[in-house]
Amino acid sequence: MSKNIHSYGFYRLNIEIRFFIKTLLKIHSKTVRDTDHINEIYEKIRKEKLRNLDSFSTPNDYLSDLPSTSPDGQIRYSLLNNKLVSGKTNQVALMILEIIEDIMIKSSCEYVIELGSGGGKNLLWFASKYKNIKFIGLELNKTSVDLANAAAKKFNVQNVEFYQCDLTNTESYKKFLTKNTFVYSHHTLEEMPRIYKIPLNQIKESNVQVIALMEPIFMFSFSRLVLDIAKRLRILNKDRLIGLKKFSKRKLSQYFNIELLDLGLGVKAENPTTLLLLKRK
Secondary structure, eight states, rough: OOHHHHHHHHHHHHHHHHHHHHHHHSOOOOOSHHHHHHHHHHHHHHHHHHTGGGGSSSSHHHOOOOBBOOOSSSSEEEEEETTEEOOOOHHHHHHHHHHHHHHHHHHHOEEEESSSTTTSSSHHHHHHHHHTTTEEEEEOHHHHHHHHHHHHHHHHSOOOOOOOOOOOOOOGGGGGGGEEEEEESOOGGOOOOOHHHHHHHHHTTTTEEEEEEEEOOOOOOGGHHHHHHHHHHHHHHHOOOSSHHHHHHITTTEEEEEEEEEEEEEEEETTTTTEEEEEOO
16 A cells, blocks of 8 residues: 555545444444443553563653554554654654643643553653653553553652543542643543543633643644545544534633644544643633
């Protein structure tokens, strides 16, 4: 297959159309992205990484673990400056983290919260670099939290804590949402397409000043014409995030100045990352 973004777009569109038709014909069941589904996905992934934890020597090694091929041997394509690239999944992932890092530094925060911290690799990378900041990871999956804590111990990173937490249970974490706390997400809200408003409403009522949401918000670009059409269909097929941009403008703009930026970056080319930056007025 050519590495042209448009031919890749047609390839992805064909996949999504076939999936959509099979769903209509009830050849397979429709994906419902709920807590059980998310736990099922990540339980196996985190257990495997926990078994292989000794293969990582540093937080940098732990961060850069994204394979260049999929489990079936197919090349993984990423989006870099709105161009299709292969073999650069970790480079693109790092570039996205560096954008978060820049916002974090400018916020002059004392605490950082990641909504949906997974196996902890993002926060461990940050915490190993910024010893004067306290980092807090909130994560649904218990095995992911166990992995993150084990990795923190292995790498001797002491300024980070991980908590098993359902983000819809706001009582369990609202004490962390202080004025000196910077909050971010990294493709977490897309995993909770019908309930993401609950944590955002809690943050709105807190004193948090800066929030960076790195999410696959749909933003159409002619440079990605067919790929963006495929992405839109993928959102429906995979029960992914929809409506965040509209919700933010309607419900959060009274409290925050809102910046929306198409980064032209995506670890997966068919699921690029958009920055939604909220700064309290």
